[in-house]
Amino acid sequence: MSTAGIHDAIDLKIQSLADGVYYDAPFLKQYASNSNAIGKRRAYGNSDRLPADLKSQKVPPEFSVGPFAIAVNYSARGQVRLVCEGNRYLAVTEEGGEYEVSFTETPRFYNASMSNGQPVQHYATVYGRSTLGFFTPGVCYYFAAGTECHFCSLKDTRKTLKKDISHFIKPQDVREAIERIAELDPGTFNKVMLNGGNLKNHDNGFLNHIRIVEEIRETCDRLGLTIHLITMPPVTTCLIDEAKGLIDKIVFDPEIYDEALMHLICQGKAEDFGRAGYERSFLRAIDALGVGKVHAGLIAGFESIDSLSRGFEYYGAMGVIPAVNIFHPDPGTTLENLVRPTQDFIRAALEELTKVYHRVPGATPFLPNSGRNAIDTEAYEAAKYEKRTTEVV
Numbered sequence: 001m002s003t004a005g006i007h008d009a010i011d012l013k014i015q016s017l018a019d020g021v022y023y024d025a026p027f028l029k030q031y032a033s034n035s036n037a038i039g040k041r042r043a044y045g046n047s048d049r050l051p052a053d054l055k056s057q058k059v060p061p062e063f064s065v066g067p068f069a070i071a072v073n074y075s076a077r078g079q080v081r082l083v084c085e086g087n088r089y090l091a092v093t094e095e096g097g098e099y100e101v102s103f104t105e106t107p108r109f110y111n112a113s114m115s116n117g118q119p120v121q122h123y124a125t126v127y128g129r130s131t132l133g134f135f136t137p138g139v140c141y142y143f144a145a146g147t148e149c150h151f152c153s154l155k156d157t158r159k160t161l162k163k164d165i166s167h168f169i170k171p172q173d174v175r176e177a178i179e180r181i182a183e184l185d186p187g188t189f190n191k192v193m194l195n196g197g198n199l200k201n202h203d204n205g206f207l208n209h210i211r212i213v214e215e216i217r218e219t220c221d222r223l224g225l226t227i228h229l230i231t232m233p234p235v236t237t238c239l240i241d242e243a244k245g246l247i248d249k250i251v252f253d254p255e256i257y258d259e260a261l262m263h264l265i266c267q268g269k270a271e272d273f274g275r276a277g278y279e280r281s282f283l284r285a286i287d288a289l290g291v292g293k294v295h296a297g298l299i300a301g302f303e304s305i306d307s308l309s310r311g312f313e314y315y316g317a318m319g320v321i322p323a324v325n326i327f328h329p330d331p332g333t334t335l336e337n338l339v340r341p342t343q344d345f346i347r348a349a350l351e352e353l354t355k356v357y358h359r360v361p362g363a364t365p366f367l368p369n370s371g372r373n374a375i376d377t378e379a380y381e382a383a384k385y386e387k388r389t390t391e392v393v
């Protein structure tokens with residue numbers, strides 16, 4: 001077994017995201033019986049293609065190697081295999097590489113209640129080891145309109161989850177949950193992520209997030225937590241100014257740079273905003289929050305590498321840092337049978353993204369060390385490594 005260096009760890013992530021991750025019944029039995037190991041909650045969607053015999057148990061959402069959180073999207077064809085050896089967990093690659101990995105632990109707040117008697121975990125979910133995720137609203141208007149993003153499994157997943165995670169969360173509930181979590185799990189989390197589906201009225205959807213941030217900003221400052229918002233832009237662009245001084249990082253998700261493909265895959269977003277609408281929003285957000293705080297969410301795996309890297313350049317030139325997730329075909333979605341991007345494709349995307357971190361001064365990932373389906377922290381660390389080694393030479 002080797003200790004993963006930065007390039008090994010990045011390669012392990014590339015392999016895990018390209019082909020999914022495999023584990024067998026004996027591994028899962030061991031994992032499920034480990035009460036410290038966290039179970040996947042699917043607040044955001046369902047990325048596993050589990051066979052029937054593995055469905056009823058607790059499954060891992062992610063593992064970590066060095067600074068990187070890596071999503072466990074189960075696939076029977078996954079080339080990275082999770083195994084348990086004594087009291088250690090290993091990720092084994094097809095070429096025979098073996099790396100010791102760690103799993104995120106179940107926090108104490110998963111067994112605690114709020115003052116209204118509801119479980120704290122109805123409101124908050126652990127994401128990527130060090131992030132507290134609040135997902136509101138848990139519904140998206142685009143499904144009702146028939147214009148949803150074709151890769152999104154929010155609707156089906158939330159139907160299955162029923163009451164496990166709240167659909168709509170009030171600002172005071174978010175504050176109380178954060179305070180409770182800080183008492184129960186001090187020092188475990190360093191970021192709060194607000195995220196959600198969409199309302200028909202994008203101004204109201206955006207302002208709902210702002211109201212939450214207003215309520216929690218002071219608490220987060222006191223507890224050393226940064227605030228990261230994933231949202232649709234408001235239609236009334238000047239409302240973005242309300243984020244000034246409140247939010248550490250914001251991301252709007254055009255998902256795809258190629259406009260024709262955006263129309264095909266994300267019809268609602270293309271019709272409501274399109275590239276021009278997103279551009280207006282990004283420019284306003286840069287004015288309000290500054291360079292380094294605004295990100296463009298893109299999914300790698302639909303458009304060509306040329307198109308994706310043109311997108312990186314376009315956003316980078318505005319001072320907007322791409323936040324890049326790797327496509328995974330979720331069961332039950334229109335694109336459930338689309339092939340995943342290859343390892344070579346992800347490697348090329350990561351190389352292009354690394355150039356943005358070299359180009360934009362002070363650029364950092366949207367969710368440092370937590371983006372388990374993203375290649376942001378990896379590109380950031382690769383850029384830092386390249387800079388260090390060039391300086392030494």
Ligand code: SF4
Binds near residue numbers: 139149152154196198
């Ligand atoms: S905007 Fe698209 S990705 Fe986001 S919740 Fe709606 S359908 Fe899903």
